[in-house]
Amino acid sequence: MARIGIFIDTLKGTLPSSFRERIRTTLRDVPEVVFSVEEDEFTSETFERMLKLLEHEGVERVVIVGGSPKLYETTFQKLGFPLPFNPYLFTVANIREQALWSSIDEREASEKAKNAVLKAIRIASSLRPIESQTLPLKPEVLILGGGISGISIALTLARAGIYVFLVERERTLGGKVTELWKFYNQELEAKGWLEQKILELRQNPRISLLAPARLKYLRGHMGRFQATILTDKGEETTISPSAIVVATGYRVERKRGGIYDHKRMVTLSEMEKLLSETNPPFPFFEGKRVETVTYLLDDTNEDIKLDSINALKQSLLLQGSLKCQVAILCKEFKVSSDRMERLYRKARELGVLFFKYEEAPRFSLVNGQIQVEVKDTSILRKEDQWSVSILSDLVVLCETFLPHQETMELSALLRLHLGKRGFFMEDNPQLLRVRSNRRGIFIAGGCRFPQEISETLFEANAVAQEVLALLSKGAYTYDLSVAEVDPKKCALCYTCPRVCPHSAIEVEKYAEKNVYLTHHVPENTKWGAAKVDPASCFGCGICVGECPARAITLRHYPDEFIYIQMGLDG
Amino acid sequence: MKAGSNLEKILSKGLFAVTGELGPPKGNDVSVVKRKADLLRGYVDAVNVTDNQTAIVRMSSIATSSLLIQMGIEPVMQMTTRDRNRIAIQSDIFGATALGIKNMLCLTGDHHTFGNQVDSKNVHDLDSIQLIDCVRTMRDQGTLLGGEERIEGKIEIFIGAAENPFADPFEFRVVRLAKKVRAGVDFIQTQCIYDMKRFKEWMKMVRDRGLHEKVHILAGVTPLKSGGMARYMAKNVSGIIIPEEIIDRIVKAKKPAEEGIKLCVEQIQELKEIEGVHGVHIMAIEWEQMVSQITEMAGLLPRPKGE
Amino acid sequence: MIKAEQKPMEEILRSIDPYKKILLSGCGACVTVCHAGGEKEVLLLASALRMARKKIGKPLEILEATPSRQCEPEYAQELSELSEKVEAILSLACGVGVQTLVRFFPKMPVLPGVNTTFLGETLSHGIWEERCQACGNCILEKTGGICPISRCAKQLLNGPCGGSSKGKCEIKKEADCAWQLIYDRLSSLGQLYKLEEIIPAKRWGIESRDSGLRRIIREDLKI
Amino acid sequence: MLEKEVLIIGGGIAGITVALELSQFEIPVLLIEKNPSIGGLASTFCCKASESCNKCFACVVDKRIVEIHQKRNIQCLTRTEISGIRKNGKKFEVTLKQGRERIDLQVPAIVMAVGIDPYDATQKGEYGYGRYLDVITAKDLDEMLRYQGKLVRPSNGEFPTRLAFFQCVGSRDESIGNLYCSQVCCAYALRLIRAIRYQYPKVKVCFFYMDIQPAGPSFESFLKSCREDQGIRFIRSLPSKIYYSGASHLLKVRVPDPQTGEVMEEPFELIVLSVGMVLSQGARSLVQWLGLHYTEDGFIEASSSQEGVFVAGACSGPKDIDRTIIHAKGTALEVYQFLKGRD
Amino acid sequence: MVDFDPKIIAFCCDQSGYPSADMAGSLRLNIPKNVEMVRVPCAGRVEALYLLKALEKGADGVVLFACYEENCQYLRGNLRARGRLSYIHRLMEKIGLEKERIEICYLATNSGVKLVETLQRKTEELKRLGPNPCSEGK
Structure with missing residues (x-):
């Protein structure tokens, strides 16, 4: 029979003594309880006293009767746990939040508390120690994608002493920034800024650039990834990075068909090229002077601010020094980036016209120019809302932002989840915009959500910080509070690798010793079975419920604990 | 001469053949057969007798065909591989030829889930091509399927099959026809035609392979009674393509029935000019009375006597 | 693998009505893989049956066991x-x-x-589709690896019937026409000539179940 | 004299994130907060989910507050203010005031994460915030939903059925000199409306706005579902004045009728002002001590001139919670590189 | 039967259900006394078997608290839980148990008020439905 020690936390005296008295009476007639001691506060001194008491009484299991388990988990981790004692041999009976405070009267409170304490004792008697393991992490990172995110992360990590493999599909680096002419909020030439960064990257000894090349296979888990890279000359190199950053960017597609193919219909990126041309300097378009330019925004995607930023930057130049008349048609003008409101007011002072529409405007060709009719919803009277029509030399369209074609294939290769519109990473706040669903793989930049460069650089820094935090200590220590597959019962039905949200389970032909399953399986037995990678497992237990052969157990949370908490003997 | 049937004589003389179609009653009321037969007598060279069409239980094709013989009309007995295994098929052919039936159409048949006996077990021991091969072996080699058993008596039958140029994959349809020809089919009756362009394309591919000399092709037509019928057939009957303009023409017509007949006659005239089409097969199911008017307006009368 | 589906509950309840104590035995192979008869389903069904019988006042006692397989004599004897x-x-x-x-x-x-x-084969987790009728004489070589006998509603051996349109079978609109798949597959392999050759009538009576009870005997293995 | 590697001023989500990320680098951190508990403005937000999560990140803040207590090398001091900072040589000497006690601290790096205050709506006199009890700010509504869990009119405790939301109160407004968009209030207000409409389907809402600003990857589908919701009326004009009629105890607002375009008066039982962001006033003295500069919009210039001084979170410019966390992670990286570069 | 006190088992996901229960406690809201709070790492940890075993062994109702969709710490836990619940509901219909006895309710970390309201509503509902006819104890 397990010997259990009880520590009653008076929570700085807030638990009324009568309430604690009733707890002690119930404890008296429980055979397993060896001693029950009251503590006012858990400090490092209380730990020394506790340790001496535990050794003296020869007690292996401890129940803390007090507040919420979350409170004790935090204080124990903060105070540095009494090391010889395995942290998983502690359990908590929550008699403050879920008994004392959540009851209408004293009687109900003590009844709930008694029930909680008895359950905690029964759980305590079947607690099992959980060891912790350390996974060495070489300071090596694989970055997929040589756009602005990939470059800035590579530079940051290389400066911090991490060896970086940068794999880029195209021959040149820079991605979308190569098409950028000027920044919207800094007087800086984009090309020079990018050239300087690429130069610095090529010279850095800790960055090995593989371009044009692509990832062919990926096997293994964090710390032991095996990535096979295929270069354009057909050679295959295999590297073993400890972490991977996906920064493959996005692609844009232009509206086609009918009047949209007309040469006077240009896209924002084409307009950017026109503006940066020197001979003949804009505003001459095919030999003729451009008088009026119309921007059509929010036609394709309404939650990306990039279009409004580029449109405003270009129209300030067109209306200002180039003396053209600019009209901007939009559903909602996006000013929610820094200094955009000031630029928006400056544009209006210069004479740029803004119209708000809901129904798509109508285009027609009138002697060489494009006539744009739009129903301006900001005009109050309904009848004359259709009165606005603009004859313009150039109409600038916004493009649709889409994930690259290979995203589907790459996500299958890396076993990553995709969001609703096919971009990487579902829109789940718990991923904090940088983490993927697998441990050790991070996502940065436009391949998650196309944004303006300053936002993308912030995100790149955040990803660099996550990678550095992971690799700076050279090892990843983790508790074996993970799932474990019993190879004898596994029917090899592939349910768990499909269902595991973190892709931490694989069916192994020879699941040699199933990592930590020691007691009833003879040494180095060769079995075909599903195997959980302990470092990548988050301990959520989803696979346990899905396994048709009930072959998986969660080591720190077996069925028994749940049946005991349900108040039914399982 | 393979069977000496009236249809065979007309076709072998190179004349333009006309065949009709008759659905046996959902019971044993012989007067229904008589009524429909009288409507067709003299206007067509031979009358197809369907075999439990769309898997709806009707009087058997053999019985109806022999009734037609007694009424002086030459039947074309249809036989599907859905309901009978090879034993039943060969014994039915013995019986049919004994009763004087000289034409036969080998079909796979509609799936039983379309009919009124959905729980039945479908047989499909043979498929249509294997059925053609089996009948040809009985006729030319005088043995049963498998080749050893000598047949007491002589099997004389003019073998036909169906073909649907409008089903997918289109390029394969000619290959399937070639397989049927190699299996020994003598004449072909196609699915009802509305998409003339696609039918002409198909005929061109047939001619490229020289199949039009090896087999007599009869083009199938069905007069449309109403716009509703047109839309129903276009949507529900798979393997039939009715172009929009034809549906609109029928729907917008003041008298859709007459318009349907007029369209059918125009189609027949157009089909006559196509090289390789040796006849027309008028499928006026439950509208047999219009066959006389159609053949008359299309100038197909009087029908030659196949001496 | 063999695919199966649990019987409707009323049927099971009717079949075990006369008994007060039964052994509910799952199987650790095919029915576990298709989530129909593994240990998880055994425990779920056991609990549901006990409750159903408790509700009508005829309590039922159930012993649960799930041997690795039930089609081998030794495993079956585990339940003895x-x-x-x-x-x-x-x-x-x-x-x-x-x-x-x-x-x-x-x-x-x-x-x-x-x-x-x-x-059947697993199309995706939780979706299975029929692939083989165990007809005794495989013709997959002739049809580019797609079986018309199990995937064509009329088990045709010589090309699609007249009802195949836009690649779908006329009987079940959501099902692909097997012969369309065969045609596409052979054209991608460049073996369309295989469609020209007539596949003769299948010897159902000898090879398939129509020949009555079939048995495979391996003299070399017999003990 | 206390010795620490980094001092983080401000216990909001920005300060917490910098502290958490630095603790992963085993860097001892001191976090000070002037209020009695840490979590800042974001820890008073309620959950704004309707059928599914609307990505307001409030629960992420709650989780991170719990996480911070678990870290061994983070020391939190609440109810603490700074009374003076002097720089000598490489280190800063900081004197902290906790109630009556005085603590002296020497620290090589300081992170400014003082965050923002919601714009004081009383300054917009014509909206009558402070005078009429039923005119509240979005922050008040949030706290009401979080702590009381039900929607009531502050004046008489009844259940309001007609609500109005005024956007851009205190931002994009030349008259008070706030020439910037606070970037978050549109999404914040719409999420509140969706949550309320989901929980109380009888409530009808009028949403007065200039331009709806997006937030995050699935905002387009979120906005579409808001537009399809019959109970929400989108009106693209900001009323200038709120009238209170004592008789009917209702608030009246002049609104253009969408069909005819004439202006007519519409009664509301509760009006919520989506207030913008301004730099928290406690920051004035700190900026001066640390030699930082202001941006045009009155926030703190992020690229600091002084060695060892860093800025994190919304005090360097309006941000919603997820971009604050990302910005704070970037700052934590800069602090780590600065400390590592030093030795 | 008004005096009948329905026994409810509440599976609380450690990311949303349990912290909400703690928050309800700190807000001094009353959690009905006949509720057994079961702490699980994630709603996805709750097997279909536990739901049935709960009813079989004497509970009158079960509430499964999971995170809102697209807010699950483990990304798929709440969706798998919902799938298992629909399987159990089909099973319960067949054996004559009302589907309302087992319910899934979505919460976030800070929805203490919603948790308590759901439990109170559930208690009333179960009072109307009456005791569990199939449980062993009776």
Whole structure:
């Protein structure tokens, strides 16, 4: 029979003594309880006293009767746990939040508390120690994608002493920034800024650039990834990075068909090229002077601010020094980036016209120019809302932002989840915009959500910080509070690798010793079975419920604990 | 001469053949057969007798065909591989030829889930091509399927099959026809035609392979009674393509029935000019009375006597 | 793998109505893979049956066991000492497992808990589709690896029927026409010539189940 | 004299994130907060989910507050203010005031994460915030939903059925000199409306706005579902004045009728002002001590001139919670590189 | 039967259900006394078997608290839980148990008020439905 020690936390005296008295009476007639001691506060001194008491009484299991388990988990981790004692041999009976405070009267409170304490004792008697393991992490990172995110992360990590493999599909680096002419909020030439960064990257000894090349296979888990890279000359190199950053960017597609193919219909990126041309300097378009330019925004995607930023930057130049008349048609003008409101007011002072529409405007060709009719919803009277029509030399369209074609294939290769519109990473706040669903793989930049460069650089820094935090200590220590597959019962039905949200389970032909399953399986037995990678497992237990052969157990949370908490003997 | 049937004589003389179609009653009321037969007598060279069409239980094709013989009309007995295994098929052919039936159409048949006996077990021991091969072996080699058993008596039958140029994959349809020809089919009756362009394309591919000399092709037509019928057939009957303009023409017509007949006659005239089409097969199911008017307006009368 | 689906609950309840104590046995192979008869389903069904019988006042006692397989004599015998304590066995194994138990428990009623449906492939997790009829003489070589006998509604051996349109079978709009798949597959392999050759009538009576009970005997293996 | 590697001023989500990320580098951190508990403005937000999560990140803040207590090398001091900072040589000497006690601290790096205050709506006199009890700010509504869990009119405790939301109160407004968009209030207000409409389907809402600003990857589908919701009326004009009629105890607002375009008066039982962001006033003295500069919009210039001084979170410019966390992670990286570069 | 006190088992996901229960406690809201709070790492940890075993062994109702969609710490836990619940509901219909006895309710970390309201509503509902006819204890 397990010997259990009880520590009653008076929570700085807030638990009324009568309430604690009733707890002690119930404890008296429980055979397993060896001693029950009251503590006012858990400090490092209380730990020394506790340790001496535990050794003296020869007690292996401890129940803390007090507040919420979350409170004790935090204080124990903060105070540095009494090391010889395995942290998983502690359990908590929550008699403050879920008994004392959540009851209408004293009687109900003590009844709930008694029930909680008895359950905690029964759980305590079947607690099992959980060891912790350390996974060495070489300071090596694989970055997929040589756009602005990939470059800035590579530079940051290389400066911090991490060896970086940068794999880029195209021959040149820079991605979308190569098409950028000027920044919207800094007087800086984009090309020079990018050239300087690429130069610095090529010279850095800790960055090995593989371009044009692509990832062919990926096997293994964090710390032991095996990535096979295929270069354009057909050679295959295999590297073993400890972490991977996906920064493959996005692609844009232009509206086609009918009047949209007309040469006077240009896209924002084409307009950017026109503006940066020197001979003949804009505003001459095919030999003729451009008088009026119309921007059509929010036609394709309404939650990306990039279009409004580029449109405003270009129209300030067109209306200002180039003396053209600019009209901007939009559903909602996006000013929610820094200094955009000031630029928006400056544009209006210069004479740029803004119209708000809901129904798509109508285009027609009138002697060489494009006539744009739009129903301006900001005009109050309904009848004359259709009165606005603009004859313009150039109409600038916004493009649709889409994930690259290979995203589907790459996500299958890396076993990553995709969001609703096919971009990487579902829109789940718990991923904090940088983490993927697998441990050790991070996502940065436009391949998650196309944004303006300053936002993308912030995100790149955040990803660099996550990678550095992971690799700076050279090892990843983790508790074996993970799932474990019993190879004898596994029917090899592939349910768990499909269902595991973190892709931490694989069916192994020879699941040699199933990592930590020691007691009833003879040494180095060769079995075909599903195997959980302990470092990548988050301990959520989803696979346990899905396994048709009930072959998986969660080591720190077996069925028994749940049946005991349900108040039914399982 | 393979069977000496009236249809065979007309076709072998190179004349333009006309065949009709008759659905046996959902019971044993012989007067229904008589009524429909009288409507067709003299206007067509031979009358197809369907075999439990769309898997709806009707009087058997053999019985109806022999009734037609007694009424002086030459039947074309249809036989599907859905309901009978090879034993039943060969014994039915013995019986049919004994009763004087000289034409036969080998079909796979509609799936039983379309009919009124959905729980039945479908047989499909043979498929249509294997059925053609089996009948040809009985006729030319005088043995049963498998080749050893000598047949007491002589099997004389003019073998036909169906073909649907409008089903997918289109390029394969000619290959399937070639397989049927190699299996020994003598004449072909196609699915009802509305998409003339696609039918002409198909005929061109047939001619490229020289199949039009090896087999007599009869083009199938069905007069449309109403716009509703047109839309129903276009949507529900798979393997039939009715172009929009034809549906609109029928729907917008003041008298859709007459318009349907007029369209059918125009189609027949157009089909006559196509090289390789040796006849027309008028499928006026439950509208047999219009066959006389159609053949008359299309100038197909009087029908030659196949001496 | 063999794919199966659990029988409707009313049917199971009716079949075990006369008994007060039964052995509910799952099988660790095919029915586990298709989530029809593994240990998880055994425990779920056991709990549901006890509750159903408790509700109508006829409590039912259930022993649960899930051997690795039920189609091997030795595994079936694993259940023998449990079977002495019960009046009937409800087996969630496929048809093979049920009948193996019958051989070893002659005086014990053995009731099926699942409907064995087909030999199938997993399209995606939780979706299975029929692939093989076990017809005894495989013609996959002739059709580019797609079987018309199990995937064509009319089991045609010589090309699509007249009802195949836009690649779909006329009988079930959501099902692909097997011969369209064969045609596409052979054209991608550049072996369309295989469609020209007539596949002769299949010897159903000799090869397939129509020849009556079939048995495979390997003299070299016999003990 | 206390010795620490980094001092983080401000216990909001920005300060917490910098502290958490630095603790992963085993860097001892001191976090000070002037309020009695840490979590800042974001820890008073309620959950704004309707059928599914609307990505307001409030629960992420709650989780991170719990996480911070678990870290060994983070020391939190609440109810603490700074009374003076002097720089000598490489280190800063900081004197902290906790109630009556005085603590002296020497620290090589300081992170400014003082965050923002919601714009004081009383300054917009014509909206009558402070005078009429039923005119509240979005922050008040949030706290009401979080702590009381039900929607009531502050004046008489009844259940309001007609609500109005005024956007851009205190931002994009030349008259008070706030020439910037606070970037978050549109999404914040719409999420509140969706949550309320989901929980109380009888409530009808009028949403007065200039331009709806997006937030995050699935905002387009979120906005579409808001537009399809019959109970929400989108009106693209900001009323200038709120009238209170004592008789009917209702607030009246002049609104253009969408069909005819004439202006008519519409009664509301509760009006919520989506207030913008301004730099928290406690920051004035700190900026001066640390030699930082202001941006045009009155926030703190992020690229600091002084060695060892860093800025994190919304005090360097309006941000919603997820971009604050990302910005704070970037700052934590800069602090780590600065400390590592030093030795 | 008004005096009948329905026994409810509440599976609380450690990311949303349990912290909300703690928050309800700190807000001094009354959690009905006949509720057994079961702490699980994630709603996805709750097997279909536990739901049935709960009813079989004497509970009158079960509430499964999971995170809102697209807010699950483990990304798929709440969706798998919902799938298992629909399987159990089909099973319960067949054996004559009302589907309302087992319910899934979505919460976030800070929805203490919603948790308590759901439990109170559930208690009333179960009072109307009456005791569990199939449980062993009775």
